[in-house]
Amino acid sequence: MRVSLFTTCLGELFYVDVLKDVTEILERLGCDVDVPEGQICCGQPAYNSGYAKDTKGPAKQMIKAFEHSDYIVCPSGSCATMFHEYPGFFADEPEWQKRAQRIAEKTYEFTQFIVRKLGIVDLGAEYHARATLHTSCHMTRLLGERESHYTLLKHVKGLDLVPLPNNYDCCGFGGTFSVKMSPISEQMVDEKIRHIEETKADVVIGADASCLMNIGGRIKRFGKPIKVLHIAHVLNSHQTEGDEQYADESRKSTIL
Known part of the structure; x- marks a missing residue:
């Protein structure tokens, strides 16, 4: 194929x-x-x-x-x-x-x-962490895909996936919206981060780089110890518990 x-x-x-x-x-x-x-x-x-x-x-x-x-x-x-x-x-x-x-x-x-399309739900990934998933507006509301990312993450060995409160809320990026309406965008991403903190997650996962850049940049500005990873990182991981090598790679992948 x-x-x-x-x-x-x-x-x-x-x-x-x-x-x-x-x-x-x-x-x-x-x-x-x-x-x-x-x-x-x-x-x-x-x-x-x-x-x-x-x-x-x-x-x-x-x-x-x-x-x-x-x-x-x-x-x-x-x-x-x-x-x-x-x-x-x-x-x-x-x-x-x-x-x-x-x-x-x-x-x-x-x-x-x-x-x-491929009909695969388990990629054999392993990643030990407490995580929550941010679902992007375009993917869920416009593309109409609400389940595939959850389905794959549920099969990741060692991943404790915690529901994100108000996960349907926009993170505040919205492309040029975050530039033209920055005060509103800032309040939206701050609210998103508060909900992420409520989950006590070590990692926030997403499938849209734009959202991750927005959330990750704000998390870094606040100095919060939360990793921000694209879902592909987690699905391509074969980290075993205590595997420091992958932990280092994850830190490098956190949005700076």
Whole structure:
């Protein structure tokens, strides 16, 4: 099965280790992973800021970059959702709309692909920690994926997964929202962190780099001893209890 990795802007700039984890997991599951060179920003920042017409150019480039892929896998529910938005951009361009629809139909968020497409729920991972899961708005509300990340984490040996109070609340990032409405965004992420602390978790896990960057940056500013990890890190872990080597790797992966 040939899978093309949609690396995302944040993945390439700040989360190369996440892309590595995703690739290693997919290859263990028998996928032939490639990274199309023509991919650029998917256009989401412009689109979310109201510049829908200006998003057509990046959308067309991404369609051309990925249209020969069998499947497209993205380690971000937010960016995967953007591909599903593409068909709506081209109501006045039927040929491009068809091409965009084909792209949307074969695009999956990382955990969604493993559970929904490959039918796998246990990756044989082992990670000993008390953890809670932050679910991103785009992944749950727009992409409509609410279970795959929970399903995979429940099968991680040694992981004590604790429910996050008000997990449906936004972390306050929202792309350009956190820049344009920073005082409101700050209050939202502070509330999110208070709920994380209520769980007494050592680790907060997420599937969207943007959310993790926002939450992790605020946690670091407060000096709180909570690790912030992308779900791919945990699912690619084979840490046994007391394994300091992986603990060190986890600390390096915490958002700085």
